[in-house]
Amino acid sequence: MATPELRLLKPEPAKRRLRPSVRRAPTALRLLQAERSEEVYPILLEEIVGLGFQRTFIVAVDFESGEVLPSASLNCSKNYLDRFRSSLFAAGNPVVDVLHSQRPSIVRDSSLHHRSLYCHPILYNNATVCWEAERERRAECLAVDNTARRRKMSLESQVCGTCSMRAYAALVAVELPSKGTPELIPLSNLIEMANRYLSRLFKVEHYYNRMTDMDVTIAQLQTVMQSMSDPVILTDNHYRVIVQNRAAERFFKVPDSTIAEGLTEGLARAVEMNNLLFSAALSSVAVSGVEASRDLTLIDAIEGEEMLFEAVCTPTFTRDGMPLGMVTVMRDVTDLRRADQELRTNYEKLRAAEEVVRQDRDRLNVIIESVGDPIVVCDGSAKVVLLDPLAQNLFGISEREILSDTVRVKNQAQLDAYVTAFTFGFADKESGILKLSDPNTKQEIEYDTRSGKIYDERGQVAFTVTVLRDLTALRRVEQLKVERRMLEIEKFAAAGRLAATIAHEVNNPMEAIKNAIYLLADSVKTDAQPIYDILKSETERVARIVRQMLGLYRNNEQVKPVNINLLVEDTILLLNRQLQRSNIDVKTKLRELPDAVVAADQLRQVLSNLVINAKDSMPEGGTLQIRTRHVHHSKEYPLGSIRLLVADTGSGIPKELRKTVFEPFVTTKGEKGTGLGLWIVRGIIGNHGGKISVKSKVGKGTVFKIELPAVR
Amino acid sequence: MIEARDSVGFGRIGIGGLGESVYSVHHGDVAAVVSKTPVFIFDPTRENALAHEHVIETVMKSNTIIPMSFGTVFRTDDDIREVLKSIYPSLKDVLKQMANKLEFGLKVTWDRDRIVEELKRENEEIHRFQHELTRKHLQSTYFARMQLGRMIDKALSERAAEVVREIYDGLRTVCVASRDNKVIGDKMIMNAAFLIQKDKETEFDAAVNAVAQKFGDRLNFKYTGPWPPYNFVNIRLKLERGSAN
Numbered sequence: 001m002a003t004p005e006l007r008l009l010k011p012e013p014a015k016r017r018l019r020p021s022v023r024r025a026p027t028a029l030r031l032l033q034a035e036r037s038e039e040v041y042p043i044l045l046e047e048i049v050g051l052g053f054q055r056t057f058i059v060a061v062d063f064e065s066g067e068v069l070p071s072a073s074l075n076c077s078k079n080y081l082d083r084f085r086s087s088l089f090a091a092g093n094p095v096v097d098v099l100h101s102q103r104p105s106i107v108r109d110s111s112l113h114h115r116s117l118y119c120h121p122i123l124y125n126n127a128t129v130c131w132e133a134e135r136e137r138r139a140e141c142l143a144v145d146n147t148a149r150r151r152k153m154s155l156e157s158q159v160c161g162t163c164s165m166r167a168y169a170a171l172v173a174v175e176l177p178s179k180g181t182p183e184l185i186p187l188s189n190l191i192e193m194a195n196r197y198l199s200r201l202f203k204v205e206h207y208y209n210r211m212t213d214m215d216v217t218i219a220q221l222q223t224v225m226q227s228m229s230d231p232v233i234l235t236d237n238h239y240r241v242i243v244q245n246r247a248a249e250r251f252f253k254v255p256d257s258t259i260a261e262g263l264t265e266g267l268a269r270a271v272e273m274n275n276l277l278f279s280a281a282l283s284s285v286a287v288s289g290v291e292a293s294r295d296l297t298l299i300d301a302i303e304g305e306e307m308l309f310e311a312v313c314t315p316t317f318t319r320d321g322m323p324l325g326m327v328t329v330m331r332d333v334t335d336l337r338r339a340d341q342e343l344r345t346n347y348e349k350l351r352a353a354e355e356v357v358r359q360d361r362d363r364l365n366v367i368i369e370s371v372g373d374p375i376v377v378c379d380g381s382a383k384v385v386l387l388d389p390l391a392q393n394l395f396g397i398s399e400r401e402i403l404s405d406t407v408r409v410k411n412q413a414q415l416d417a418y419v420t421a422f423t424f425g426f427a428d429k430e431s432g433i434l435k436l437s438d439p440n441t442k443q444e445i446e447y448d449t450r451s452g453k454i455y456d457e458r459g460q461v462a463f464t465v466t467v468l469r470d471l472t473a474l475r476r477v478e479q480l481k482v483e484r485r486m487l488e489i490e491k492f493a494a495a496g497r498l499a500a501t502i503a504h505e506v507n508n509p510m511e512a513i514k515n516a517i518y519l520l521a522d523s524v525k526t527d528a529q530p531i532y533d534i535l536k537s538e539t540e541r542v543a544r545i546v547r548q549m550l551g552l553y554r555n556n557e558q559v560k561p562v563n564i565n566l567l568v569e570d571t572i573l574l575l576n577r578q579l580q581r582s583n584i585d586v587k588t589k590l591r592e593l594p595d596a597v598v599a600a601d602q603l604r605q606v607l608s609n610l611v612i613n614a615k616d617s618m619p620e621g622g623t624l625q626i627r628t629r630h631v632h633h634s635k636e637y638p639l640g641s642i643r644l645l646v647a648d649t650g651s652g653i654p655k656e657l658r659k660t661v662f663e664p665f666v667t668t669k670g671e672k673g674t675g676l677g678l679w680i681v682r683g684i685i686g687n688h689g690g691k692i693s694v695k696s697k698v699g700k701g702t703v704f705k706i707e708l709p710a711v712r
Numbered sequence: 713m714i715e716a717r718d719s720v721g722f723g724r725i726g727i728g729g730l731g732e733s734v735y736s737v738h739h740g741d742v743a744a745v746v747s748k749t750p751v752f753i754f755d756p757t758r759e760n761a762l763a764h765e766h767v768i769e770t771v772m773k774s775n776t777i778i779p780m781s782f783g784t785v786f787r788t789d790d791d792i793r794e795v796l797k798s799i800y801p802s803l804k805d806v807l808k809q810m811a812n813k814l815e816f817g818l819k820v821t822w823d824r825d826r827i828v829e830e831l832k833r834e835n836e837e838i839h840r841f842q843h844e845l846t847r848k849h850l851q852s853t854y855f856a857r858m859q860l861g862r863m864i865d866k867a868l869s870e871r872a873a874e875v876v877r878e879i880y881d882g883l884r885t886v887c888v889a890s891r892d893n894k895v896i897g898d899k900m901i902m903n904a905a906f907l908i909q910k911d912k913e914t915e916f917d918a919a920v921n922a923v924a925q926k927f928g929d930r931l932n933f934k935y936t937g938p939w940p941p942y943n944f945v946n947i948r949l950k951l952e953r954g955s956a957n
Contacts, residue, residue: 334855335854335855338855339855380891380892381891381893406798409795409798409799410798410799410801410802413798413799413802413803414799414801414802414805416802417802417805417806417809418805420806420944420945421809421889423891424889424890424891424907424943424944425888425889426884426889426890435801457869457870457873458872458873458876458877458892459873459876459877459880460876460880460892461892
């Protein structure tokens with residue numbers, strides 16, 4: 001804002017210098033015609049000269065620098081004026097002293113000048129307070145203060161407390177004539193009148209400058225508002241839009257171009273809807289009367305898409321606190337909310353997945369812990385990533401643990417070799433045997449390893465899982481079985497030897513008894529005949545037992561290649577009559593067989609024992625089936641075997657006897673049987689390197705299965 | 713490590729630049745090929761690495777080897793014998809596995825930008841999304857761009873997995889084992905090692921060529937070898953640890 005001092009330093013316009021001789025308008029009228037404050041001083045000086053004074057000038061205070069400088073003059077030389085250049089702080093300068101006193105006075109001749117000077121200070125003043133002070137109901141007004149002489153002539157004192165306007169201060173000096181007493185009252189009145197006009201113009205100019213400044217500020221604010229990408233809207237108390245920026249117009253104003261081209265209904269409806277939503281939002285916020293924010297969904301009138309905004313509404317007030325309206329700034333939070341939503345969803349998903357993973361992990365841990373076998377998990381580069389406690393004991397966890405223990409180094413090396421080969425090979429599953437050592441007992445343990453692969457999305461191995469199974473227990477059971485079998489064979493052999501010895505010893509007296517009984521046949525009385533028959537049949541039974549016992553160890557028979565099918569046919573032929581008598585239907589299915597190297601007589605005994613057993617189990621008749629076939633390859637008989645099945649539809653073997661049916665003196669025939677038949681059968685088959693097993697169901701029948709090696 | 717019952721010499725080609733002779737230390741029919749050196753860990757300089765490599769190449773010419781990692785140092789020959797003894801069955805096992813085998817490396821790279829462009833054209837979902845993105849006003853595209861980025865990333869890794877599977881399938885029949893190593897950088901999609909039966913080398917070459925031809929200039933194949941079977945022998949790691957002072 002330009003200060004009056006500056007304006008006064010401008011050269012005076014020449015056309016305003018009116019000659020005293022020319023008839024002029026009355027002073028008040030001339031002053032009234034002044035449009036600008038700088039026009040007042042020349043008029044004043046002219047009027048002073050018009051009053052008959054010779055020289056007159058005005059010094060003004062520059063409040064920026066504190067200088068006191070001549071600003072207008074009439075009939076004064078430059079040299080003359082220069083004498084009055086001074087400063088507000090100059091002590092002893094009579095002119096400055098008058099300024100500070102703020103009262104007109106006459107300065108007698110001094111070093112500055114030869115004649116007396118009438119010095120009249122003029123300050124911005126007025127009898128009544130200005131508009132602003134009045135509107136704000138403040139008593140503090142510089143103009144009134146200066147009138148009442150409550151202010152000092154200092155830089156800071158000449159600023160209005162209400163409108164912050166910096167005022168002017170000057171001194172009108174009029175040289176008095178050396179002779180006579182001039183009339184000073186009209187002069188004083190003239191100066192005061194001019195000062196009132198000056199004060200008024202000064203205030204008007206102050207308002208004008210303020211207005212110009214405000215225009216600039218408004219323009220700047222508008223630019224700021226328009227350049228904001230967020231919609232900004234100023235509304236009045238009735239929620240009518242006063243100002244809005246371009247971003248807001250996109251939602252709340254129907255574009256002019258659209259009107260010209262023909263307004264689409266959808267667009268107009270979207271805008272109408274937005275305005276409705278906005279008014280509703282505003283009215284809900286306005287109730288609180290303080291800054292508030294709320295979410296607002298608007299429709300993009302051009303794209304037709306819904307967009308989510310956060311509207312921050314700030315109420316505006318007049319200086320005296322009356323509500324003016326509302327400023328609303330809207331922030332596009334569509335992305336934010338969408339991202340937030342997605343984040344929430346993902347978080348929930350993650351939580352759920354985490355829960356599933358946790359459960360799975362716990363379940364897996366329980367499984368791993370309860371498996372009771374060492375488990376090793378390796379990654380795609382065959383590096384161990386997980387060991388269960390048992391595996392940790394075998395392979396060690398820390399490097400130090402591994403390196404300090406040669407057993408573990410060895411175990412690790414074996415595991416590495418195995419896992420590496422499996423990981424990079426193409427088999428999905430693998431099993432094998434690892435011979436590891438127990439780090440505690442140093443004993444070698446055989447492990448059965450079973451491994452599987454887990455693949456990643458590239459189809460490559462992500463992890464391998466290897467379960468090691470301690471075979472010690474299994475091996476022990478196998479060992480026990482072998483030992484038991486050996487024991488049984490021993491038992492069998494011993495029993496056989498014993499039986500053979502007894503049989504041999506008994507056989508001779510038996511033969512003598514039989515002969516004696518035979519010789520007695522004719523001399524038996526008729527009534528003693530039944531007793532004789534019992535004696536004869538029981539003796540024969542004893543002889544039969546003795547014969548069987550002897551047959552068991554008659555190992556001197558030569559073995560030779562025989563077709564088992566022929567032996568089967570022989571046996572059936574031999575027993576055919578007995579079978580027919582018992583009403584037994586015989587079915588045979590004899591496939592082509594290779595020769596087996598066997599003792600034919602012993603095999604015949606086996607067959608006849610089984611067939612007679614079958615017959616005995618079917619007293620009411622039934623079906624006897626005999627089948628043979630060649631099994632080419634099996635684990636037990638790599639070179640093949642001959643399988644022989646003898647099945648009946650008889651009474652079956654009771655469950656409690658099934659396990660011991662091959663033991664000596666076990667029979668299902670009660671008194672009738674010796675309990676040696678099946679024992680002998682198993683002995684013969686065992687001697688031939690074969691094996692026999694039985695399956696039976698009480699009431700349904702029994703199947704005996706014999707396997708003999710094809711090549712011995 | 714080699715399989716040999718009698719001591720073998722490979723000349724004065726030892727590491728360290730002093731021309732130390734390279735000889736064998738035995739346990740039974742398994743031997744470690746070594747040279748004398750002060751007990752310290754060698755720096756993996758170019759010179760040292762080349763010397764190590766040279767020894768391996770020389771030994772490889774006449775033997776099946778288990779390569780040791782660079783800078784494995786033992787205090788005495790007895791220490792070596794001790795190690796050989798302790799893991800003898802495993803060494804024998806691995807030597808048997810590696811007999812008459814060679815390792816080849818195959819690194820496959822692609823022009824990522826080109827594939828991204830291809831995806832934008834060919835992947836219907838991405839194409840539609842991209843189109844929608846460019847058509848719309850930019851006001852809410854930040855989120856959408858992020859989504860697009862994620863979609864492209866996912867499609868890229870799927871495409872890479874598909875291609876890699878196809879390559880492996882094409883080579884599986886002519887190799888004994890394969891190893892999928894971590895890829896390096898943005899452009900590489902496959903970093904594999906293959907173990908080949910020596911007499912199938914030409915077949916493997918042909919298979920690699922066939923696969924490379926199938927993909928044309930869309931993929932770049934870098935095929936190297938034969939190497940010692942570093943990638944298929946894990947046992948060395950434990951020895952390396954054992955050697956640390």
